[in-house]
Amino acid sequence: MNSLYLNRRTFLASLGAGMLGASGLLSADDNDAPLPEPVSVEGTPTVLEFEARVKKFIEQNSLEDGSVQPKAGASTDVLLLLKRFTFTPASLELKKNVAYRFQIMAGDIPHGVWIKPSEYGPISLTAGEVLERSFTFRKPGRYFIFCSTYCGPGHDKMRAQVQVV
Numbered sequence: 001m002n003s004l005y006l007n008r009r010t011f012l013a014s015l016g017a018g019m020l021g022a023s024g025l026l027s028a029d030d031n032d033a034p035l036p037e038p039v040s041v042e043g044t045p046t047v048l049e050f051e052a053r054v055k056k057f058i059e060q061n062s063l064e065d066g067s068v069q070p071k072a073g074a075s076t077d078v079l080l081l082l083k084r085f086t087f088t089p090a091s092l093e094l095k096k097n098v099a100y101r102f103q104i105m106a107g108d109i110p111h112g113v114w115i116k117p118s119e120y121g122p123i124s125l126t127a128g129e130v131l132e133r134s135f136t137f138r139k140p141g142r143y144f145i146f147c148s149t150y151c152g153p154g155h156d157k158m159r160a161q162v163q164v165v
């Protein structure tokens with residue numbers, strides 16, 4: 001299993017979600033290349049701290065068209081914040097066959113991620129905790145990350161776009 005969980009609390013929460021039927025949680029990325037190295041994070045960031053990291057991630061990696069592309073060679077980290085009813089950033093540009101290390105937080109209430117078309121998801125997110133997962137996009141093209149946990153009237157339109165090049 002290549003999934004990395006930031007702390008014991010998150011790990012236990014994900015086990016709970018697994019028992020509820022989100023079976024993709026522990027097995028979806030068996031085919032991924034190994035992660036570069038484990039990340040040591042002391043505790044889970046608060047929502048405000050994570051928001052600040054996301055803001056910095058966007059500032060440092062924005063393209064002219066408004067999408068966000070982790071700088072080649074510098075990092076494969078992708079930060080993603082879900083709140084009713086938006087993903088931040090909402091548009092990513094990623095390279096094919098790169099194992100990106102997503103750090104994902106549901107910032108207000110529980111949400112989920114489901115990447116289509118792909119084998120990733122649905123993955124339940126616990127509000128206020130960071131889930132870390134490796135995602136690799138094998139084929140160029142347009143993907144969407146949908147919210148997979150009903151979160152209110154804007155849920156159906158809650159998505160991020162991933163352009164894979």
Ligand SMILES: [Cu+2]
Nearest residue numbers: 147149151155
């Ligand atoms: Cu939702």
